[in-house]
Amino acid sequence: DADVTQTPRNRITKTGKRIMLECSQTKGHDRMYWYRQDPGLGLQLIYYSFDVKDINKGEISDGYSVSRQAQAKFSLSLESAIPNQTALYFCATSDQDGYTFGSGTRLTVV
Amino acid sequence: GESVGLHLPTLSVQEGDNSIINCAYSNSASDYFIWYKQESGKGPQFIIDIRSNMDKRQGQRVTVLLNKTVKHLSLQIAATQPGDSAVYFCADPNHYNTDKLIFGTGTRLQVFP
Numbered sequence: 001d002a003d004v005t006q007t008p009r010n011r012i013t014k015t016g017k018r019i020m021l022e023c024s025q026t027k028g029h030d031r032m033y034w035y036r037q038d039p040g041l042g043l044q045l046i047y048y049s050f051d052v053k054d055i056n057k058g059e060i061s062d063g064y065s066v067s068r069q070a071q072a073k074f075s076l077s078l079e080s081a082i083p084n085q086t087a088l089y090f091c092a093t094s095d096q097d098g099y100t101f102g103s104g105t106r107l108t109v110v
Numbered sequence: 111g112e113s114v115g116l117h118l119p120t121l122s123v124q125e126g127d128n129s130i131i132n133c134a135y136s137n138s139a140s141d142y143f144i145w146y147k148q149e150s151g152k153g154p155q156f157i158i159d160i161r162s163n164m165d166k167r168q169g170q171r172v173t174v175l176l177n178k179t180v181k182h183l184s185l186q187i188a189a190t191q192p193g194d195s196a197v198y199f200c201a202d203p204n205h206y207n208t209d210k211l212i213f214g215t216g217t218r219l220q221v222f223p
Contacts, residue, residue: 004153033211042199042216043154058210090153092211098144099203099211101153 003027006091006102013081013109021076021105023091029100032074033092034058034066037104043090049074081109120218129187129221133200133214138181140202145174145185146213148197154213157185157198187219195221 004025013019023032030051035043045058047066055066063085065077078085086109091102123129135143141162146154158169160176160183167174173186183200200214 043213045210045212048210092153094203094211098156098159099154101155104151104153106151 002103003100004091004093004102006089006105008105009103010106011108013107015082015109017081019078019081019107021078021089021091021107023074023076023102024072025074025091025093025100026072027093027095027100028071029093029095030071031094032068033094033099034064034074034076035090035092036060037088037090039087046076046089078107078109081107083109085109119215120220122220122222123190125190125192125221125223127190129185129190129194129219131185131187131198131217131219133183133185135181135183135200135202135214137202138178140204142203143174143176143183144201144203144211145172145183146199146201148199148216150196154199190219190221192221192223195219 007022033048034046036046037043044060046060046064047058049055049068052068052071067075089105092099144159145157147157148154158172158174160167160174165176171188175184187194197216197218199216201211203211
């Protein structure tokens with residue numbers, strides 16, 4: 001099993017719908033992150049969490065919310081999806097030894 | 111630099127040649143950098159890192175050079191292979207002491223036969 005698992009892998013949703021992307025990890029890391037990647041661009045930080053009670057906004061948090069349900073789980077929600085949120089979303093964890101990324105969720109908003 | 115709104119430059123090399131991928135950073139206090147490789151449809155994978163007390167670090171077929179004077183990093187890949195085709199990012203895991211991993215603009219490496 002992967003250290004960082006994202007579900008779903010692919011999702012198509014309609015404009016205005018609420019959608020949740022889930023991330024779970026078996027690394028035992030306290031720190032977790034959500035990134036967004038648009039085609040042909042780099043990764044941008046949406047939200048990050050340094051422990052269960054700590055949630056912080058990243059560079060592009062507008063239109064997104066997160067929930068850290070447990071050390072191992074960090075979910076990202078789009079309250080009302082819009083087409084320009086179509087992107088590849090990555091979850092990551094980290095400790096002093098480095099970062100581990102999930103395989104990504106490809107989200108399409110139509 | 112940060113990657114917001116910037117399209118990835120592309121580097122095309124012939125199989126067997128050496129590749130050099132460059133990265134500039136803005137924070138002179140940054141003391142640790144990581145290079146990541148991202149293959150199509152996958153998440154970034156760690157390649158090599160370097161701390162600011164070093165000018166050079168070598169791995170298997172990869173070398174990272176750090177020039178703190180001009181705030182520049184480079185990743186050198188020796189004898190580039192088709193499997194090296196990917197997007198390469200430099201990243202600062204302690205961007206302005208925030209403990210956030212911020213990625214550079216990235217470079218798409220294309221290897222042709």
